[in-house]
Amino acid sequence: MSAGIRHVALCDNVGTFPERLESAFPAAGLTGPWPLHVHCHLLFVDHRIVLVDTGAGPPWSPAASWFTRPGRLLAALAGDGLTPDDLTDVVLTHLHSDHVGWTVHGDPATPKPTFPNARHLVQRAELDRLTSGTPAQKALYDTHVRPLRDSGLVDVVDGFARPVPRLELRPSPGHTAGHQSVAVDLGEDTLLVSGDAFVHPRQVSSPEIAYTYEDDPIVAAATRREILAAAGHRRTLLAPAHFESTVALLELMPSRYAALAPRRMCAERQEQPRHEDP
Numbered sequence: 001m002s003a004g005i006r007h008v009a010l011c012d013n014v015g016t017f018p019e020r021l022e023s024a025f026p027a028a029g030l031t032g033p034w035p036l037h038v039h040c041h042l043l044f045v046d047h048r049i050v051l052v053d054t055g056a057g058p059p060w061s062p063a064a065s066w067f068t069r070p071g072r073l074l075a076a077l078a079g080d081g082l083t084p085d086d087l088t089d090v091v092l093t094h095l096h097s098d099h100v101g102w103t104v105h106g107d108p109a110t111p112k113p114t115f116p117n118a119r120h121l122v123q124r125a126e127l128d129r130l131t132s133g134t135p136a137q138k139a140l141y142d143t144h145v146r147p148l149r150d151s152g153l154v155d156v157v158d159g160f161a162r163p164v165p166r167l168e169l170r171p172s173p174g175h176t177a178g179h180q181s182v183a184v185d186l187g188e189d190t191l192l193v194s195g196d197a198f199v200h201p202r203q204v205s206s207p208e209i210a211y212t213y214e215d216d217p218i219v220a221a222a223t224r225r226e227i228l229a230a231a232g233h234r235r236t237l238l239a240p241a242h243f244e245s246t247v248a249l250l251e252l253m254p255s256r257y258a259a260l261a262p263r264r265m266c267a268e269r270q271e272q273p274r275h276e277d278p
Contacts, residue, residue: 005166005184006044007191009239010076012055012102013038015067019212021200028202028209038063038098040073041193041239042080043184048164049082050089051115052182052193053241057101060108062140064101073102074114087118089164093195094179095122095130095137099241100144111147119155120148121163123171126178127156129215172197172227174220175211181227186237190230193239197223201243204228 014037021030043050055073056063064071074084092100103120104111122145130141148154157180161169166185173179175196182193196211197220203209207224210217230236 004046005186005191007184007239008042008044008080010040010042010055010073010080011037012040012057012071012073012076013064013067013069018066024212025200025202025209026212028200028206030200030202034200035244036066037242037244038071039241039243040076040102041182042077042082043167043182043193045164045167045184048088049086050091050164050167050182051087051118052091052239053093053099053195054090054102054114056098057103057144058105061097061101061144062136063096063098066098071101074105084115085117087115090115090118090120091163091169091180091182091193092120092122092126093181093193093241094176095126095140095145096176096196097140097144099195100140103144104147108143111143113148113151113153116151116153118153119163120153121155121157121161121169123169123178123180124156124158125173126176126180129177172223174214174216174218174223175199176215179223189235189237191237191239192227194227195241197227198238198240199242201245204238 017024017034017036021032021034024034038056040055041052043052056067056071058064059070102114105114106112130137130145157169159171163169168183170181170183172181179195179197181195181197184191198204199211203224207228208221210221214220
């Protein structure tokens with residue numbers, strides 16, 4: 001990483017996705033169980049400490065029920081010498097339950113913001129999607145987003161934004177309408193914390209591969225192609241949420257893209273989720 005910037009991948013949980021690969025990616029030719037890692041990304045950018053996504057969350061959070069053990073994001077932060085009060089910014093790539101779990105903590109009846117000194121950045125389209133969505137989506141808003149807004153901690157973003165020097169929020173829709181990625185300027189390279197723009201490594205070499213839970217598969221594939229095209233002009237380190245590897249170098253290859261030089265995020269034993277409802 002360049003001077004003044006440090007990136008740490010934090011593992012909140014790891015297990016096996018409740019659906020098999022052939023169900024999650026029906027046209028990809030993939031089979032068998034899908035190892036599911038839930039990662040958050042910590043960015044030290046100059047004098048700011050930025051967390052991208054907050055994992056599956058405490059035991060009562062919806063996504064936490066997928067796993068056989070509690071989420072470990074707070075312990076991972078402590079392992080880096082941080083308390084929740086130290087964070088200055090939290091970027092939410094989107095408002096799915098496995099990305100907003102630790103935005104709050106405490107009693108599920110009266111949840112409190114976990115990071116009380118951080119502004120929480122989320123795209124307006126994503127807020128609109130959640131507040132006008134299904135009963136489950138509205139319930140997630142009430143438990144995990146409303147407490148932030150009531151505390152004045154939410155900064156609503158419309159499109160591209162530069163909330164921190166050398167850090168840009170980039171809309172990357174398709175997985176959800178308001179999905180965003182975080183691009184960090186490393187000088188000659190870019191670090192792209194991509195949320196769920198890519199959810200499986202096969203989508204790097206074949207961006208047209210759709211994931212069952214994309215809101216708009218056509219738009220999602222176009223987003224992946226756009227990211228990969230940019231990587232052909234400027235070397236890009238991809239920091240996804242659910243890969244086993246922490247950062248994969250994207251490099252333009254003859255007629256295709258390849259993920260090169262992956263580094264493992266965590267080597268924990270994968271565990272079977274308790275439930276079968278992702």
